[in-house]
Amino acid sequence: MDAMVTGGKAMVADLRRLFADVRNHSEALAASLSAEDQALQSMPDASPVKWHLAHTTWFFEQFVLRATLPDYDVFDADFGFLFNSYYEAVGPRHARVARGMITRPSAAQVGDYRAYVNAAMQDLLAEGRVEIADLVVLGLNHEQQHQELLITDITHAFAQNPLLPVAIPGWRMPVHAGDGEVAWVAFAGGLVEIGYRGEEFHFDNEAPRHQVWLAPYALANQLVTCATMLDFIADGGYRTPSLWMADGWAQVQAQGWSAPLYWRQSGDQWLGFGPGGSAPLDPSAPVAHISWYEADALARWAGARLPTEPEWEAAYGHPRLAEMTGSVWQWTESAYRPYPGFRPVAGAIGEYNGKFMINQMVLRGSSAATPAGHGRASYRNFFHPDKRWQFSGLRLARDC
């Protein structure tokens, strides 16, 4: 998940503080993780904490400092190779699956790298150059995306350790807004507009704003809860092929899925696992850590369906809809594809979003792990339909 700015207008004066705040927050997330923890990669989809900290720094060094300052001395010439994520245009890079091999540079050296780049950035920002503002804002949004991945990746890694360590002490899911009674909120549909509108920062995949025709529909006023998932399990949902897409059913059988990721039974009790460690499952909490296949099957079992992207976005802001952001990402019916008229920007930055627009499904909203400011109406998150390690859940929809 990466980013491209098209219309950032933040004042340069504010940028110095914003830059410091975002950068400090990344380090705060890693505060209770040892150097060993930070080097850990538990699967190809995930990256080490240290890699997130270095890659987001490389972004500023590569696209801002080196591009702007002819005399800039890179911190270490090897870091470009080690910490490029997927920018083909920038040159070769270390294999994604082998990010966990990089015990050197150490966590301490990555800390030095961050300090070095932070200082150079603050100096540059102090010059008040307007032309870099958009790119800096993009870099900060990019770093915020990696803050969420940092949380979900270390959570996945710690789930592989039989000791089930705590990644972020005190971390907990927000209290569920609903009272257990789902209500349907109806919308008339017709010709709606979706996509980003405004002058602030947004990612390229949110544009261009465009018109979509919708049939009448209704959305549930709250998210699907763990209690409902328990009912689904008790009703044999994971053993009933007619509830599943064929590819999903194949996954259920191949992976032996019988509950959301991180759920396990201890005697009669269900336990979950998250950044805050292991804890008894809260039935009233929104279900999380489910794949699109599970969300789709759960919706079908409930006699409903997932919302489409335009349905979700057009409904955003309705006062009766709770938990649209800040709890769990909500899988949609919509495949992740470019909007009509979508154009990636030129150069390496253009590789951010466009080239991933296949084989993935869109999630809307944001999660408890999402930094503030990413929970807007037009935000498009996306993952392959079998992925489960994000805070991914669902909201029900139906035709009217």
Next chain:
Amino acid sequence: MDAMVTGGKAMVADLRRLFADVRNHSEALAASLSAEDQALQSMPDASPVKWHLAHTTWFFEQFVLRATLPDYDVFDADFGFLFNSYYEAVGPRHARVARGMITRPSAAQVGDYRAYVNAAMQDLLAEGRVEIADLVVLGLNHEQQHQELLITDITHAFAQNPLLPVAIPGWRMPVHAGDGEVAWVAFAGGLVEIGYRGEEFHFDNEAPRHQVWLAPYALANQLVTCATMLDFIADGGYRTPSLWMADGWAQVQAQGWSAPLYWRQSGDQWLGFGPGGSAPLDPSAPVAHISWYEADALARWAGARLPTEPEWEAAYGHPRLAEMTGSVWQWTESAYRPYPGFRPVAGAIGEYNGKFMINQMVLRGSSAATPAGHGRASYRNFFHPDKRWQFSGLRLARDC
């Protein structure tokens, strides 16, 4: 690829002849194939010719004869297990990857099976029962879909044999309609309707008819040719990551793709392979046997894009658009998802299309291997984006 009828109104009187024609055509396709050839399975995606001949027969036995005639004697009690494709509701079935193990029943016994079911069907049809007409029409459309797969599957199998046998003597691609000069045909967009409209047979995935809003767009008046693909190859298209989706680029590297499937170089000459055997490539012919990834990259290289489903369907019938059907299937921008309001029918028949509506991309039109009657405006074909063994090509589109 399978089928479900929702509105067939064919007269029962005509059905007896139609039934005989479709059934005979399947056997005609296999006429020059030996019993050995008919048992061959070259990959999990493909099925033996004999299996296609038996499975389409089982469809009539299972869903028409057994469901209608209380005293019907099945031809062989084992055939339900062997020749069920994927209907979970009907019971267990032989593993798809092991269809090539079924040398017995023999091709001759499958021929007997076909004759037995044909006779029972003709007797039943002679009774003039109106209530089975829709199901019979569905079964015939289903068989026609398998006729196309029979051709593409045996072609793939024969491509594995160094002798490169001829599957269908005399088979050749239709002459290319274009003169090499591509022209753009513009459409105003706005609120259009797509989806099947009418009283004839159609598959469930073509319904319901619904409204879609389109921006102005243009379609190429003809298909992309092999000559253009040769230019793409010569221009390094298969070695340029910026032209590809990330998942596509990963496939190019993992599979070593450097040309469409079945293309090979012999000295300075390019050769192709098809149901009619090996032959020098015709540059003016539409390019075929490419994955969605290749179609997408080729369109990007050409400064264009693939059309969306609604764009293609709304343009259907325009007099300046050639080769909309009957040449090669045309990959679209659109992921294969249900139309708004889509509902599978109840029972096992409902498993036909709905459960495959994920991870696949839609192709529109029809190919030289498609039986007559499947080339309508609303027809939706679909394959995973890495599949290449169908007659799959592309038509360019662009924004206006």
Next chain:
Amino acid sequence: MDAMVTGGKAMVADLRRLFADVRNHSEALAASLSAEDQALQSMPDASPVKWHLAHTTWFFEQFVLRATLPDYDVFDADFGFLFNSYYEAVGPRHARVARGMITRPSAAQVGDYRAYVNAAMQDLLAEGRVEIADLVVLGLNHEQQHQELLITDITHAFAQNPLLPVAIPGWRMPVHAGDGEVAWVAFAGGLVEIGYRGEEFHFDNEAPRHQVWLAPYALANQLVTCATMLDFIADGGYRTPSLWMADGWAQVQAQGWSAPLYWRQSGDQWLGFGPGGSAPLDPSAPVAHISWYEADALARWAGARLPTEPEWEAAYGHPRLAEMTGSVWQWTESAYRPYPGFRPVAGAIGEYNGKFMINQMVLRGSSAATPAGHGRASYRNFFHPDKRWQFSGLRLARDC
């Protein structure tokens, strides 16, 4: 499994009849198999019946006819590529895993190929050339080895078909010689000689004859039976890691082994499967279709061990030892390695045995599927320790 002659002295006059007998026997084995059956390959380790029939023919064409007759016209220039098994020195060849793709040439054409080469061979043999005798005898022994593989390969293939067809009508295991009471036959050991001695045909891996020092040991007078295997199963043998080599235990868990290959339970009854089809298990029959890992674990469970090659060979011919040949191959303790002083012969023929002398374990004796004349004292058969589709069983040994 392939062959090299070093000392054949068969009279050329007898060779014509011998040649006809061996060649006819191959065709007799395939007599009840359809053309479809003969093209079937069920796993990379196995080959189609048709391939065996063609490959053994190619051997005579390649190494005898082409090497001897300057004017010989090959039957088909493509067959060298298609039917070479693994002779690197002869040139490129069709991939082993894709032998099942070769539906053409047809079974009938392979029959013509056999007739063509048979006629040329008989003409050549009629010339009475002494210098080809050894090579012809090698070719016939080679063909006999493939006769056994033909039986085990089609048996494996038919086991994948839910109909469990009969490959060889009337085929049955020989009656068990033992009375269920195992007796130990003791041997003093000391300096013994093993390896082929004589003037008749033998394979290169049986030579040179050499001395080996043995400690005193004893062999069981009969083979381990299915009844003993049933006791092993009932005693939890397949669930007890301490009975297994680590690599064997890994296989048990990965493959889910809980009984010999082809065994299955139907209610309270155990059924087996073989060339003669499916039948209730005979507890008094020698256990067959077990891997080296299972043989080793079974011996350990019985408080015994497998014999070494020299122990087995030095004991050969003792009147109290039953079932040394003609029932099931007997896994030994010995890894398949060259004898001291072993030298492959020069040229392509030298590739027969030497290059396989790693990662495999030796079996001694012969099986019910072995053609007459292969059951000699010095014969060395060999398979990887996880292979189960041969008629492989065991005889117990112990230290004295």
Next chain:
Amino acid sequence: MDAMVTGGKAMVADLRRLFADVRNHSEALAASLSAEDQALQSMPDASPVKWHLAHTTWFFEQFVLRATLPDYDVFDADFGFLFNSYYEAVGPRHARVARGMITRPSAAQVGDYRAYVNAAMQDLLAEGRVEIADLVVLGLNHEQQHQELLITDITHAFAQNPLLPVAIPGWRMPVHAGDGEVAWVAFAGGLVEIGYRGEEFHFDNEAPRHQVWLAPYALANQLVTCATMLDFIADGGYRTPSLWMADGWAQVQAQGWSAPLYWRQSGDQWLGFGPGGSAPLDPSAPVAHISWYEADALARWAGARLPTEPEWEAAYGHPRLAEMTGSVWQWTESAYRPYPGFRPVAGAIGEYNGKFMINQMVLRGSSAATPAGHGRASYRNFFHPDKRWQFSGLRLARDC
């Protein structure tokens, strides 16, 4: 690779100092490795440094302290699960492939664990109990084996890091004893005895001592050098199938082997990599990091062969044979199988060696990474024939 004592007679008084020396040496090896480095696992065959440090400690806690002291308090109840290697009899254990997931307990906690167990062991040893001496000596030999693995495992891990870090500063291969001129040392063979003889510590797989008959043979007086390997490469050795075992040739092609592990070309120069980092290749040094397949092919190319185990052991001590120990392990012709009369000891300790006696080849001698005292005549090391990350090379042998 693990260990079992059968005759240790070390004086208990000396054991306290020996225990401290061996234990301290493990920590010294890790002295320049960060906590991050110590948690790294680069492949399933290898283990993290921290795991080696903890597992060897668990061995003393599990088999000595807990078994001897009824009131012993384990350091941490979870460590038994985390740091058991493969002792099925002791209970379940953490998956080998996931050892790299264990960032907690930290390196510091493992250090505390070592100190805790060391103190308890020293207290116990101070009691002068004779009955634990053998087990303690076994534990120390076991730890020494892991010291060698610690070196080879971290070397493999660092080879995955583009920065090619130094694992052990100042580490270097011993100077090559030979002068480049290979001489053959002849041995008469006949009835020899091999296997451990004496009253000191040895592993169970070295016993029982037994007689073997050998034909006359000769061994090269020195090891094969990198210069010879360069000649092999230049002569197309890695591209010549006739030099290879079939399984070896398959590996060459599948893995793309074209030189020993860790060798790479930089312009005209060959570079190697080891515990001391990257350095230009020394042509006079013994070749290391080759698989059995490569050693076997290299010997064949040189017109020689590998020695057998008995040949090597019977020749041990001859004054003209250099580099028998302390340089690189020497692959032999011999498969790793039990000696005649071999019996594992009872209980969990009996799982050390016996269950690995299949699919591996024996190496003799010792390497520059082997702790002192493991280089005796009867020592048997063993790895699968495709493994390359040990200090494995070869000495030539031939028949006389």
